[in-house]
Structure formats: structure tokens, C-alpha cells
Amino acid sequence: MSISVDINKRLGDFSLEISFETDAKRIGILGPSGCGKSITLKSIAGIEKPDSGHIRIDNRVLFDQGQKINLKPQKRRVGYMFQNYALFPTMNVVQNIGAGLGVADEDKSARISDMIERFHLQGLEKHLPGQLSGGQQQRVALARIMAYRPDIILLDEPFSALDEHLKERLQHEMISMLEDYEGQVILVSHNRDEIYRFSEELLIMDDGHVMARGQTERLFGDPGSVAVARMTGCKNFSDAERLDDHRIRLKEWGVTLELEREIPEDIDAIGYRAHAFEPVWGERQKNCLPFRLSGVDELPFERRYYLLPEEGELICWFIQDNERAQMEGKPHPDYLKLREESVMLLRR
Numbered sequence: 487m488s489i490s491v492d493i494n495k496r497l498g499d500f501s502l503e504i505s506f507e508t509d510a511k512r513i514g515i516l517g518p519s520g521c522g523k524s525i526t527l528k529s530i531a532g533i534e535k536p537d538s539g540h541i542r543i544d545n546r547v548l549f550d551q552g553q554k555i556n557l558k559p560q561k562r563r564v565g566y567m568f569q570n571y572a573l574f575p576t577m578n579v580v581q582n583i584g585a586g587l588g589v590a591d592e593d594k595s596a597r598i599s600d601m602i603e604r605f606h607l608q609g610l611e612k613h614l615p616g617q618l619s620g621g622q623q624q625r626v627a628l629a630r631i632m633a634y635r636p637d638i639i640l641l642d643e644p645f646s647a648l649d650e651h652l653k654e655r656l657q658h659e660m661i662s663m664l665e666d667y668e669g670q671v672i673l674v675s676h677n678r679d680e681i682y683r684f685s686e687e688l689l690i691m692d693d694g695h696v697m698a699r700g701q702t703e704r705l706f707g708d709p710g711s712v713a714v715a716r717m718t719g720c721k722n723f724s725d726a727e728r729l730d731d732h733r734i735r736l737k738e739w740g741v742t743l744e745l746e747r748e749i750p751e752d753i754d755a756i757g758y759r760a761h762a763f764e765p766v767w768g769e770r771q772k773n774c775l776p777f778r779l780s781g782v783d784e785l786p787f788e789r790r791y792y793l794l795p796e797e798g799e800l801i802c803w804f805i806q807d808n809e810r811a812q813m814e815g816k817p818h819p820d821y822l823k824l825r826e827e828s829v830m831l832l833r834r
Contacts, residue, residue: 487670489513489638493529493539493549502526502694505539513672514685514702516717522694523674527640530672531566532559543637543670560586565631565639571623573615573630580611583630601629605663621656628663639664641673645680657683678719682706690717712832715757720830721802722758724795734831738798741775745826755832760790760802762828765812765819774821775801789813793822 488509495502502522515523528534530541532548535556541549548562549555559566573582583598602608605625615623624644631639645656657680664671673684681688681702688702698705698714709715712723724736734749735742736756743756766774775793780800783790789810793801803822805813 487544487637487668489530489670489672490540490542491526491530493526493536493541495525495529495534495536497525500694502529502536504691504694504696506689506696506699508687509670510685510687511670512684512686513670514681514688515672515674515691516676516678516681516688517691518676518717521691523676523691524642526691527566527642527672527674530562530638531564531640532557532562533566546637563635563637565634565636567627567631567639567641567644569643571615571627571644573623573626575615578612578614579607579618579626582615582626583633585630587633597633601633604632605629621659624656624660625663628660632667636669638670638672639667641671643675644673645675645677678717690714692717707830709757709830710833712755712757712834715830715832719759720757721760721804723832724756724798725834726754726756728753736775738795739775739801740796741773741824743773743824743826743829745829747826749831752833753831755834757830757832758824758828760804761806762825763803763822764825766821766823767816767819770821771823773824773826775824777819777821779818 488507490507492505493502502525504522504526515526517523525534529536530548536549536551538551540547540551547553547555548557574585577585580598583601584594587594587597602611605628607622607625607629610618610622615626618626644660661684673681675681685702688700688705689696690698690705692713697717698710705714706718709718709720724738727735727737728749728751729735729742731748732745733742734745734753734756778794780792780794787807789805791803793803795801
């Protein structure tokens with residue numbers, strides 16, 4: 487199964503121009519609030535009508551402005567999960583799962599029973615949404631979508647309304663529940679951890695267009711540009727000057743890196759994740775920067791050091807709880823080493 491989207495949509499001063507085609511089963515769309523993620527999903531679902539372009543699932547045309555095709559939402563075989571799950575408050579679990587099913591009563595009853603068992607909702611059949619926990623509401627919403635047997639499922643910030651301590655557990659539960667679903671799933675989020683955990687292919691959006699697209703792990707490891715690296719959560723950047731095939735000078739940090747890999751000629755910046763530094767005591771090693779401390783933040787499960795560069799923004803070094811032991815009883819490091827495999831070669 488594959489989806490092809492190439493649409494334009496103007497809403498006031500905002501303009502969405504998005505184009506992608508993929509046969510990946512788990513697709514993530516990452517971007518800040520207001521960048522066009524939800525409008526993209528609503529256009530696929532038929533809730534919003536694009537101004538131009540097309541939307542296709544395999545050879546089935548959902549929308550094509552040129553051909554005057556615009557299928558109604560109920561004809562698209564697209565399952566859409568809203569941020570608040572959009573369960574009917576006066577309907578119980580069985581009624582919510584069956585809502586919208588246009589099948590014979592016998593088949594409908596069998597399909598609902600199958601969903602009750604599959605999503606572990608036994609004993610909750612007569613409960614109203616207000617009597618369910620957040621995780622139970624999520625399972626009912628997914629069961630309602632799956633009962634519809636859609637070709638594609640769209641998840642619009644499904645964890646945004648949940649308390650922080652519930653998110654990780656429910657993310658894991660949702661991934662498990664969707665494991666045997668053969669169709670495509672698109673997850674929209676501004677949370678990098680959610681996207682990384684869920685998706686095999688990633689679109690990074692900003693201001694109504696796709697900034698980058700590719701395999702999720704690759705995009706996080708090699709974003710290509712400073713803008714995309716920021717979107718994936720990188721905290722540390724320096725303008726850079728390429729000296730030769732294997733040396734690059736970090737202007738703000740006052741350090742020259744010597745790398746085994748060849749440095750492309752158009753590289754003019756580097757990025758480095760805050761958790762990737764290696765502390766060094768004693769003599770300076772290759773690819774090290776001086777440890778000039780500006781401040782420390784002690785968090786429940788993390789310690790954050792902020793270092794002074796020669797110029798520019800503070801350099802962030804974050805260490806997890808299980809790494810603090812290497813610092814106990816020792817003075818601050820003399821240097822921080824940049825591991826070559828963690829250096830992102832970027833373009834402004």
C-alpha cells in the first residue's frame with residue numbers, strides 16, 4: 487500500500503504546500519504547532535478540502551482537483567483519531583465502537599465483539615467515556631477506527647492531552663495494538679521522542695512545507711541542515727570553516743576537528759547533541775574543547791552543564807542519572823571530547 491499526497495491549501499495568511507509519496511507502514515510528521523501538520527491529516531481524511539492537487543491511496547483517488555474528485559470522508563476508508571479521541575459522551579463503549587458502521591446488525595455485533603476482545607475492553611462494554619481512564623479511552627477510539635477497517639489510520643497528536651507520566655506507557659500500548667495492522671499509519675506530533683519511537687519514515691515540516699524527508703533514524707543522525715537538526719532536538723551548533731578534506735574549524739568554539747571521514751566542500755556548520763560528549767581529565771586529546779563552566783542544573787534524573795564557548799551560545803552537556811557515577815568524587819573535566827560518529831556536518 488502507498489499514499490501519494492500533493493496538495494496546496496491557503497487559510498488566511500497561511501499557505502500549505504506539501505508533497506510526498508511513500509509505501510512505508512509507519513510514517514511520522516514532525517513539526518512545531520501551526521506548521522500545517524493537522525491540516526495535512528484533515529485534507530487526507532476529507533475534513534478539509536485542498537485548493538489544488540491530489541490525494542491517492544494505491545490507485546484509489548480520494549481527491550483530485552483537476553478531475554473534480556473529492557470523496558466524502560465516510561467513503562475514503564480513512565480512520566482519523568483526534569487529539570481528544572472524540573468519543574460520544576452519551577454512548578457507552580459498545581455504542582462508540584459501533585458508531586458509523588454501516589453493516590448488517592449480525593456482522594456489526596460480531597465486529598464489535600472482536601474489537602472488545604482485541605483491545606482488552608472486556609467488562610467495560612456499558613461504561614461511558616467519562617467513566618474510563620485515558621488509556622481506556624484511547625483503546626476505545628482505536629477500536630472504533632479498526633472496526634471500520636480503514637486503509638490508513640491518521641493519529642493527530644494522540645498523546646498531547648495526557649499527563650506526562652501516562653504518555654510513555656500509552657505510546658507503547660498504541661504501538662503494540664497497531665503491530666498487526668497491515669495498512670499505513672501516519673502519526674502527527676511535535677514531540678521528537680514520540681515520532682522517533684513510532685515511525686520508520688519521517689517528514690519534518692515547518693511553515694507549511696516539508697523541510698526534510700527520509701528514514702527516521704537516518705534523519706536524526708544526519709539531518710543535513712541546521713534547521714532540520716534543531717527540529718530533531720540538537721542543542722549545540724557552531725559555524726564552521728572547512729580547512730581540507732578531513733579538518734574543519736569550529737568558529738564559535740575555537741576548536742579544529744580532525745575527522746576520518748571526508749568533509750564535503752559545502753559544509754559550513756556542525757551540530758552536536760548534548761548527551762554525546764565524552765569527559766576528559768588530564769591532557770588534551772584530539773577533538774576536545776576546553777571545559778569552561780558557566781552553570782549547572784540539577785534535575786531529578788539528569789544533570790545539565792552549560793559551558794562557555796569562545797563566542798556564541800552556551801554549549802550544553804547533559805548526563806543521565808546512570809552516568810553521574812563517573813563524575814562523583816572527581817573535579818570537573820578538563821575537556822569534553824567530540825566523538826566523530828556524533829558530529830553532524832551541516833549546512834546553514
